[in-house]
Amino acid sequence: MSQGPSTMRYIRKHWYAPEAIPIYAVIGIAVGGATWYLTRLARGPDVIWDRKNNPQPWLNVDQGTNTKMMAVNQKFDKSYTRDKL
Numbered sequence: 609m610s611q612g613p614s615t616m617r618y619i620r621k622h623w624y625a626p627e628a629i630p631i632y633a634v635i636g637i638a639v640g641g642a643t644w645y646l647t648r649l650a651r652g653p654d655v656i657w658d659r660k661n662n663p664q665p666w667l668n669v670d671q672g673t674n675t676k677m678m679a680v681n682q683k684f685d686k687s688y689t690r691d692k693l
Contacts, residue, residue: 649655 650657
């Protein structure tokens with residue numbers, strides 16, 4: 609007993625409208641961008657996930673390492689990356 613055709617018919621009848629496709633696309637892009645940005649913030653040097661093994665991760669950042677997303681008028685040797693959360 610397949611529910612496939614009746615489910616598709618329900619979705620097309622109640623949720624599908626050609627004029628709503630741009631709204632779905634914008635919401636999808638916004639959710640994806642917010643997820644990316646939150647994971648980027650969670651991996652920064654000032655966030656502590658493991659207090660026992662590395663209680664102060666910001667002390668491991670070398671001088672000359674960029675920790676920001678964008679650096680204006682500054683030259684850095686490398687960019688900060690966190691090995692694990």
